[in-house]
Amino acid sequence: MKALCWHGKGDIRFETVPDPKIENPRDAIIKVSSTAICGSDLHIYGGVIPTMKSGDVVGHETMGEVVEVGSEIVRLKIGDRIVVPFTISCGDCFFCRRGFFSGCERTNPEKGMAEKLWGHSPAGLFGYSHLLGGYSGGQAEYLRVPYADVGALKIPPQLDDEQVLFLSDIFPTGYMAADFCEIQPNDTIAIWGCGPVGQFAIRSALLLGAGRVIAIDTVPERLSLARSAGAETLDFKECDIYDALQEMTHGRGPDACIDAVGTEADATASVDSVIDRVKVATFMGTDRPHVLRQAIQCCRNFGTVSIVGVYGGFLDKIPMGSAINRGLKMRMAQTPVQRYMPSLLDRIEKGEIDPSFVITHRAPLSDGPSLYKTFRDKKDGCIKVVMTP
Ligand SMILES: NC(=O)c1ccc[n+]([C@@H]2O[C@H](COP(=O)([O-])OP(=O)(O)OC[C@H]3O[C@@H](n4cnc5c(N)ncnc54)[C@H](O)[C@@H]3O)[C@@H](O)[C@H]2O)c1
Ligand SMILES: [Zn+2]
Numbered sequence: 001m002k003a004l005c006w007h008g009k010g011d012i013r014f015e016t017v018p019d020p021k022i023e024n025p026r027d028a029i030i031k032v033s034s035t036a037i038c039g040s041d042l043h044i045y046g047g048v049i050p051t052m053k054s055g056d057v058v059g060h061e062t063m064g065e066v067v068e069v070g071s072e073i074v075r076l077k078i079g080d081r082i083v084v085p086f087t088i089s090c091g092d093c094f095f096c097r098r099g100f101f102s103g104c105e106r107t108n109p110e111k112g113m114a115e116k117l118w119g120h121s122p123a124g125l126f127g128y129s130h131l132l133g134g135y136s137g138g139q140a141e142y143l144r145v146p147y148a149d150v151g152a153l154k155i156p157p158q159l160d161d162e163q164v165l166f167l168s169d170i171f172p173t174g175y176m177a178a179d180f181c182e183i184q185p186n187d188t189i190a191i192w193g194c195g196p197v198g199q200f201a202i203r204s205a206l207l208l209g210a211g212r213v214i215a216i217d218t219v220p221e222r223l224s225l226a227r228s229a230g231a232e233t234l235d236f237k238e239c240d241i242y243d244a245l246q247e248m249t250h251g252r253g254p255d256a257c258i259d260a261v262g263t264e265a266d267a268t269a270s271v272d273s274v275i276d277r278v279k280v281a282t283f284m285g286t287d288r289p290h291v292l293r294q295a296i297q298c299c300r301n302f303g304t305v306s307i308v309g310v311y312g313g314f315l316d317k318i319p320m321g322s323a324i325n326r327g328l329k330m331r332m333a334q335t336p337v338q339r340y341m342p343s344l345l346d347r348i349e350k351g352e353i354d355p356s357f358v359i360t361h362r363a364p365l366s367d368g369p370s371l372y373k374t375f376r377d378k379k380d381g382c383i384k385v386v387m388t389p
């Protein structure tokens, strides 16, 4: 089959690889109908995710038609159309039973490596390094879906791919970011990053009753999409974000601050962003947490900092003094996607949201290598890419 494969920093290739096979009785194989590029894939493209191997098939936002099922699959049959959550979960361990699917303790065969780095291992993920299981990703013609009857969501025929594909990741992720904020009527929520995840966080915060959403980025079309949802916007290159948020909230700070940027924050935003960039480039640091620092400093006393932007290692100069003395609550996770999928599908079916609003680029899978670049560089108005094999 054809697939997008990683070969090093900035090097994604459209290549022929072996077809996936059923390896376990709880596997299913799908013929991919649509697959998207995620901001998390950009960390792989940027070479900042360790333990990738040359030739690894990437991608974790995928849907398609079931073409083969293992002998223990009961919920799915050949011909079903499913969206696949990016987190691989057994459905039956200590964590899965509590709804913490991204903490599944059975799906990372390379646990030891993750335990060394993080103390404990999270779930395995599709197409996201050997540290997280070494599973082949979904930017391909076919995908093997382990534990396919856990979470893989059956899609009713009246909904098209573009309306439901993002249930695999960015819609639940943006929704979780807002959910973490335990929004009360009239709350002000500040959101750093108006990429695809930030866009879903903005709309979710409004769906959950926020009085005011203030969205921060510098890319004009992303800020404009945020405004069209009802957010006020700030450009971090045009103003001092701390001062602006203070002024907009009468000196108190937003009730909750969402970091939807993560480890690859713009390196020119501030002095600490430049220092982060130099440290990572010289192997003196693992991450660039400028946005997290700023979100903590900006948040009101006893407010919530909700972190969905991804970080990998040991972050420098996080203002814990500010957080503890002012009673901040911090929430964060790789999204336990399966927990949110059914209720969000319900919101789509009721017409409360149509997730396809974020798509700017539609193309065949073979265009993947150049689209990674377009998406990374935010060229050509690119906000979200959907590819069809
Ligand atoms: N927690 C999860 O489960 C999960 C799931 C999906 C994605 N993510 C993460 O969410 C993050 C965003 O993903 P995306 O797809 O929207 O990516 P993206 O790269 O398209 O968007 C990031 C946005 O942040 C903006 N930005 C950069 N520096 C900034 C700053 N200083 N202040 C404000 N905005 C700034 C960029 O201009 C860009 O628009 C990534 O880190 C991704 O890995 C996490
Ligand atoms: Zn993702």
Ligand SMILES: [Zn+2]
Pocket: 089, 090, 091, 092, 093, 094, 095, 096, 097, 103, 104, 105, 106, 107
């Ligand atoms: Zn489990």
